[in-house]
Amino acid sequence: MSEDRFRHVLGYIDSHLDDTLSLGVLAAQAAYSPFHFHRRFAALTGMGVHRYVKLSRFKRAAWQAAFRSDLSVTEMAMQAGYEGPDAFSRAFRQRLGVSPTAFREQPDWARWAHAWQDLDQVRRFVMPLAHQHGDVRIVEFPETAVACLPHRGPQERIGETIRRFIAWRKENRLPPSRAATWNIAYDDPDETPPDAYRMDICCTCASVLPNEHGVVAATIDAGRCAVLRHTGPDSQLIDSVRFLYGEWLSAGKETPRDAPLFFHRVTFFPDVAEHEAVTDIYLPLASGT
Structure with missing residues (x-):
């Protein structure tokens, strides 16, 4: 086969x-x-x-x-x-x-x-992923106001943070169909001590009222970004990220900006089949010359 x-x-x-x-x-x-x-x-x-x-x-x-x-x-x-x-x-x-x-x-x-x-x-x-340099596009990302729930601690406990954020979204009637879902990744889980790991769980939102869940107002900064669409399970997401930082950056003249990587969760499991889950990976870049 x-x-x-x-x-x-x-x-x-x-x-x-x-x-x-x-x-x-x-x-x-x-x-x-x-x-x-x-x-x-x-x-x-x-x-x-x-x-x-x-x-x-x-x-x-x-x-x-x-x-x-x-x-x-x-x-x-x-x-x-x-x-x-x-x-x-x-x-x-x-x-x-x-x-x-x-x-x-x-x-x-x-x-x-x-x-x-x-x-x-x-x-x-x-089933390794097979990315091509042509799969990456350069965009001007607009400043985006978000509701943000910071996750701090072991990556394996991120499900707890996700559940709290889902509860907040339901209370505020902001399902993924109405408000885009974002993750801001500050650290590489393979290189960061578990207690120091950081990721923000977010959705597009103009303002956030005080709440018991710990959700706060935040902003994803504007700027040039390289975007790679990842289609498939989260277990392979790290391979797409490594392609961007490895092969793609090495082959071109772009320089990463001093800003964290972030993800747009377009569709996700279990709402769609796992191999059909779509995540757009944004790598912030330095200003073009």
Whole structure:
């Protein structure tokens, strides 16, 4: 199975988690016989195709449990392909240590951060991104007023900050469809001590009233930026960032400005299939000559 066919199969799985994903269906997508497909899939991913599908469905349901409070446990279980909420709760407890309801009340974000490593490893190392210099465009970014919730501390606990920000957005009726979502990244998590890690969770907003969530008014500065569109899971976002700082900067004459990298979250998982999530990466640049 070529890399392109393999990428197609994983994308098909992401887009059809609510459908029947039998061995025969997926083998047909790969243009392989079922006899050879499951062996080739296991050789490339390190896990069987049935397990991969089950974990993909479970991951979506678990993200819904963490960030989509309007969905019931029964609805999540059905969408994940379980016979009922009891079976789903057992699987949730096995992977995350607690039931979905208990996790919603008191999340263990450290365990959460490591729960998807097997799936993320498949995507990142078996399906590497292939960027081209022509994918990067230069724009004049306008000064943008935002509502900002600073995250300070271990990256693995950022889910806690996201949930607080979602709660503020709901109270202020500012869903992503009405107010663009931004992340401001001050630090490289691989090079920063966990307690010193900083990222701001933001959305476009002209003014912010005092609130109990810690959301404050802030501004993303205007200026020239290089923009690279990343399409795919967050586990591969670091690869797109490294392309910008590595190959792209090395090949041209641009110089980074003394301002943090920031992201525009155009669409995101679990609202869309994971391979269809879109993030625009903005690298601030020095003024042109």
